[in-house]
Every structure is written in structure tokens, then in C-alpha cells.
Amino acid sequence: MPELPEIEALRGFLADHVVGRTVERVYPLAVNALKTYQPGVADLEGRAFDAVARHGKFLDLAAGDLHLVMHLARAGWVRWNDHLPDVPPRPGKGPLALRVRLVEPAGAGFDVTEAGTQKRLAVYVVRDPAEVPGVARLGPDPLAADFTPEVFAGLLAGERRQIKGVLRDQSVIAGIGNAYSDEILHAAKMSPYKLAAKLSGQELALLYDVTGTTLRDAVERSRGLPLRDLKAEKKSGLRVHGRKGEPCPVCGDTIREVSFSDSALNYCPTCQTGGKPLADRRMSRLLK
Known part of the structure; x- marks a missing residue:
């Protein structure tokens, strides 16, 4: 299960690769992973990511007034690809749960995957990360300056x-x-x-x-x-x-x-x- 250090590394990587870049398409492949529907993942399309944050073990990709928040649970992961396939992915029994394709560089983007049979990956699109129940309940971050x-x-x-x-x-x-x-x-x-x-x-x-x-x-x-x-x-x-x-x-x-x-x-x-x-x-x- 990814914990604070791995999520922090993912945050840093994604900040370097997606901030300032516009979302072309979002493909939701595992409906069970989507925990919010209004706004929907399609509302991210045409928006540019402007920040990537971490809340405990949650990843938060901000695009204007929307936030793509993900909890990778036990077997979830994020996979970057400089050249995503041109053919749109199809829902199936594989590990692919969500694909985000960027406008630039052409063909680049990332997949959110979940291995195994216990599907606990959670994806939210919200206007405030505090709308995510798990984020709202979080205690202080042990790496924060005020964690004395x-x-x-x-x-x-x-x-x-x-x-x-x-x-x-x-x-x-x-x-x-x-x-x-x-x-x-x-x-x-x-x-x-x-x-x-x-x-x-x-x-x-x-x-x-x-x-x-x-x-x-x-x-x-x-x-x-x-x-x-x-x-x-x-x-x-x-x-x-x-x-x-x-x-x-x-x-x-x-x-x-x-x-x-x-x-x-x-x-x-x-x-x-x-x-x-x-x-x-x-x-x-x-x-x-």
C-alpha cells in the first residue's frame, strides 16, 4: 500500500509532469472507483493542472476550481506514459481504472491502475478537497513544520x-x-x-x-x-x-x-x- 513517502514522490513527479498542461480527455474505466459524479471527470477536460498536493495518503491534482483527488488504497498506482495509445481504452477486467490524456506533449498522460480483486481505489472530482470524507477526517501531517x-x-x-x-x-x-x-x-x-x-x-x-x-x-x-x-x-x-x-x-x-x-x-x-x-x-x- 502506498504510504506518505510514496505518495509524496508521486506528488513531486506529477507536479513536474502535469502542472501547466491541459487535459485533453479523461477515460473512466472502473466505474466503481468513481466516488463523485457532479462535477464529473469529463469536467476536467479543457482545463490545465495548476498544482499537485498531498493530503496524508491522498493525491490532489488541482485544475482551476476543480480537484482530482485519488486514494490509491492497497493496490493502486499511477503510471506515466510519454506516448499513450491512440485507440481509446475499453472498460474491462484489467487493472486500468482511469486514463488522463494531455494536450501537450501530444500523446502524453497517465494511467491510474489497481491490481488484484479487492477494488478499493477511490477517485473524486470536487471543488474543495475537504469534500472528500477521508481528507476531512485527516489528522496533522507528520512532515509539516507545525508538527511539533x-x-x-x-x-x-x-x-x-x-x-x-x-x-x-x-x-x-x-x-x-x-x-x-x-x-x-x-x-x-x-x-x-x-x-x-x-x-x-x-x-x-x-x-x-x-x-x-x-x-x-x-x-x-x-x-x-x-x-x-x-x-x-x-x-x-x-x-x-x-x-x-x-x-x-x-x-x-x-x-x-x-x-x-x-x-x-x-x-x-x-x-x-x-x-x-x-x-x-x-x-x-x-x-x-
């Missing part, structure tokens, strides 16, 4: 949930998902099951620092890469997430996994849980 240690501590104060879930909650902090929450907690040497409200002042300070460092480092690694290489870069940069059975790069212990119905977390017992493996079930006992 005091703000971070205030967000976690009184949170009786496990810190892993709090970091992933988009209404608390925008942009962090399953992978980078694993990476942040590993860097902080903290159990994913620790209660957020029970973090000491020292633990809060450390978690704040590694959150910013982990995300900024990932953004820098992705900067300037072609879109086709971003997914591979994300995977290569992860130290624990998705690396079950591999040695921890810090201590050499075996990285473990806890599986849930639709996701899994990874951690190092030596670095994060005092050497104790977490029970691989949803109702595992909390480790302090």
Missing part, C-alpha cells in the same frame, strides 16, 4: 490504544500505514502493543524523532526516481516490515510476524519486546 513534539504528545495523551494502531489511525496522524509504523516502532525499539498513553516523556521524544527521520529518509530515497521504481525502492528500504524470518539488521535476531485478518505486523523481539515473541493472534496480551 508538543503537538505529537497531545495527540497521544489519553490514548488507551496500542501505539501501532494509533500511528496508523489517519484521524490522529496522516499518512502512516502498516509498513512505516513497523519501521518507526523498530527504530524506536518499542513494542507495537505498548499503550500510547503509557509512554514516558523520554519515549515520546524518541518516537517523535524517529517518526520524522524514518519518513524523511524514505522521501529522500524516493526523490527523483521513475514511478516504476518507487515500489521496489520502498521494499528495499524497509528494515523489518515484510521481512519475516530474516535477521534483524540491528541485532541479528529473527524478525517475527503477527498476522491479522487483512494485514500483518513485523517486529524484532530483541530490539522491541525484551526478547519475548508476541502471540500470533489478534487478542495477544499487551507487552509493556
